[in-house]
Amino acid sequence: MRRSLRFIFRGSLVELSEIDPNRMLLEWLRETRRATGTKEGCNEGDCGACTVILARWQGGALRYQPVNACILLLGMVDGCEILTVEDLAAGGSLHPVQQAMARHHGAQCGFCTPGIVMSLVAAYLAEPRPVSRETIAECLAGNLCRCTGYRPIFDAAAEALANPIPDNPGIGIPDKAAALRxxxxxxxxxxxxxxxxxxxxxxxxxxAEMAASHPGATLVSGATDVGLWITKKLQDLPQVIALNRIEALKTIAEDEATLYLGAGVTHAEAMPALGRIDPDLDTLMKRFASRQVRASGTVGGNIANGSPIGDLASALIALGSTLHLRHGAASRDIPLEDFFIAYGRQDRQPGEWVSGLTITRPRPGMHFRCFKISKRVDEDISTVMGAFLIEVDPERRILSARIAFGGMAATPRRATRAEAALTGLPIAAPAEWAVALRALAEDFQPISDMRASAGYRARVARSLLGKALTEIGGARSLTRIQPRGPVAEVAHV
Ligand SMILES: Cc1cc2nc3c(=O)[nH]c(=O)nc-3n(C[C@H](O)[C@H](O)[C@H](O)COP(=O)(O)OP(=O)(O)OC[C@H]3O[C@@H](n4cnc5c(N)ncnc54)[C@H](O)[C@@H]3O)c2cc1C
Ligand code: FES
Ligand code: FES
Structure with missing residues (x-):
């Protein structure tokens, strides 16, 4: 057992034997180290002003992740090099991203600029480097600028990312891989x-031993929910057990029939494997929060938080997934939909934790669709999330349907009445779907809240089911602004 935290900052090893379990990385940077280039804006992961890069040796490779320092616990950076905007200029010259930002007038008040620059530097370090306008937009989805307007920022990004400087000395310590290993x-x-x-x-x-012997402790995986309990709800969490150093929780295993994701797999890591199940999952993950949140937030955290509007739950319920739980030495498996009992209540005992998920791939004849409805395209939580797995026989009749919605009830839930009503109907006869669309009204009595009214939610749910059936039935109506992508080949990891 090591009794200290170790990480690299400004080229030196930092070793801390005492930290408050609720201390955030941003507080340590700004207040303890006076590294005030990294800004505090919203303090809830939304604006990106606090973006820093973590370099880490993981899974046998060096990885760079842009993260929101405001909601990342200081203790979670063990083993990393923390890179901030002050680390960028090498030998007195600005980083190519900074030079392009200056050349294109990408800053006015400059408050957002360090965060924007760090997001773009993370993109500069990525393989492959994003160069299209669409991918640059995705890199910047977690960064808000209130005054410049995004055109000059995009122009700067496009120039810097498309024209990397050969032999750029890189940032931070020189022999990074060896030091982090x-x-x-x-x-x-x-x-x-x-x-x-x-x-x-x-x-x-x-x-397993710590969680069982401290059932009141808070488990933290990526802290993209828990961090806000501290910064926004001002909760004190005296006992914190972080899961982010456990390599065994980061397993991704694919075969012809299933995909296994360990609970600690981040959304960024899960994205390619989910996209190989269905292109709609790729689209969903691209719209899940921002690159910063996806680099920290995990599949296990998104399920364990029990949120009725968590994006993965309804998609993975529709696909038919099994949740794996562990308590001490005992393990158990349950259908994912059974995990969500009531608002704020899940089938998880104190001291028990989620170890992973097994997702079933659609078989031939099965068609999957999922749609996220939110007020903003990027960086927004779902108002309604609908997911559909429809099995069609060679005579074009619906053999079975699994339909799950988020945002329609106190938990993510299946629409069992609509599923039953669809079974046996011809997939290409819209007039006959009316019975199933009506059944949705019996499945859910949604509430009105700040995101949407009950009536809006009910109408959207019907529309989403109609849209899924229209697409699967092969009607030529225009259902999307962007075409649905091709299903990628299944890779075996
Ligand atoms: C700006 C922003 C945007 C967001 N956008 C989205 C979005 O688009 N869609 C969406 O669904 N969510 C979104 N979220 C919410 C959040 O990012 C996700 O729910 C994320 O998946 C949580 O994962 P985490 O690892 O960070 O969980 P944590 O914050 O670490 O934990 C969340 C909860 O799960 C528990 N927990 C974590 N891991 C385990 C485990 N293995 N076993 C048992 N309990 C565990 C924790 O104790 C806590 O109760 C957003 C959050 C922010 C801040
Ligand atoms: S301060 Fe806004 S994302 Fe961290
Ligand atoms: S330059 Fe002022 S917020 Fe972006």
């Missing part, structure tokens, strides 16, 4: 004492 020692970390601690186990068995 040395920090990835695979040891469990524990700081503090019995009543108030930050733990970051490296092994599954240590997590």
């Amino acid at each position: 040395a920090l990835a020692d695979g040891r469990d970390v524990l700081l503090g004492h019995e009543d108030r601690f930050f733990a970051a186990p490296a092994e599954l068995d240590t997590l």
